[in-house]
Amino acid sequence: MAFFTHQITRTLCSSAVRNAAIKHVTVIGGGLMGSGIAQVAAVTGHSVVLVDTSEDILKNSAKNIQGSLKRVVKKKFADKPEAGEEFVQKVMNNISTSTDAASVVQKTDLVVEAIVENLKVKQALFSTLDKVAPAHTIFVSNTSSLPIADIASSTARLDRFGGLHFFNPVPMMKLVEVSIAAGTSQQTFDALLDFTKALGKHPVSCKVSHGSKEDIDVAMKLGAGYPMGPFELLDYVGLDTSKFIIDGWYEKEPENPLFAPSPLLNKLVAEGKLGKKTGEGFYKYK
């Protein structure tokens, strides 16, 4: 337990955060996702301002954060309740609230938007904030479905705009998809990866590029709760067996694009790379 308490203390004032590009975070939207994001950022020593449209909503957000933190400490500080209370208080001290986004973003390194899933509403928010936020401030959206480029187009900071897709419930889910648009700079992407890691989360890159099998496997495990990612599973089953299955389905339903032959799978099978049983498939096992 002493070790854990030490860890927590380190987390709350970690030098990683002191030296990081992102120390001050504004989270807009204090609902399900925004509250969770504010919580994990505060737990890891960031100073957080949580913004919503009314004081009542923000009171409720603070109550929810406190409730979630109590669930965390109930387990982690089971035999040290005072240390648990102190931890909750320290985290809550890292969070302030506001109903005026334009005034608080003036001191922020990162704006995380978690408001209603509506393109026009998100664009209106970012367009306003773009005019008042400092030049260095990075904007991200937690959108589930909207293209980051479409949201970013409401601003003049395309190089400092990206997506951080957290998963619900944020305090429990390790996965964060870090996505960027065509104009996002490498510096912004790196800062977002570092921030995600500083939160204790596992980032997967969602650049518009050929997918990496590792990212896809991690995303399916941490985001969708699969015990193995699809590539790990194919290797486990055997790529020759998988090819027989897919070819059989394709023969029956040649019009179904899901069963179309996979050039990569066919190549690996032709090379004798049949998965775990031969020591190599999508991954190497030797």
Ligand SMILES: CCCCCCC[C@H](O)CC(=O)SCCNC(=O)CCNC(=O)[C@H](O)C(C)(C)COP(=O)([O-])OP(=O)([O-])OC[C@H]1O[C@@H](n2cnc3c(N)ncnc32)[C@H](O)[C@@H]1OP(=O)([O-])[O-]
């Ligand atoms: C139509 C299109 C729709 C598209 C939707 C897209 C959505 C979006 O973009 C993507 C997503 O997020 S997709 C969604 C992705 N999300 C998923 O797939 C989620 C799937 N669900 C899960 O993985 C599990 O149910 C959980 C891990 C959430 C909970 O674990 P469980 O085993 O079911 O058990 P439990 O009994 O509940 O809790 C056990 C203990 O865990 C702890 N704890 C739990 N919650 C906590 C919190 N909020 N705070 C703090 N602590 C929390 C606590 O210690 C608790 O003990 P307590 O004594 O009760 O305090």
Ligand SMILES: NC(=O)c1ccc[n+]([C@@H]2O[C@H](COP(=O)([O-])OP(=O)(O)OC[C@H]3O[C@@H](n4cnc5c(N)ncnc54)[C@H](O)[C@@H]3O)[C@@H](O)[C@H]2O)c1
């Ligand atoms: N719910 C999920 O499982 C989930 C998971 C990942 C991503 N997301 C995405 O996160 C975003 C938020 O989802 P949620 O589930 O937290 O929604 P929610 O309805 O719980 O919360 C949204 C909050 O935003 C506030 N809000 C709306 N407009 C605002 C504005 N202009 N300024 C400040 N606050 C404003 C609302 O008052 C509300 O408190 C959406 O884009 C959603 O797609 C949701």
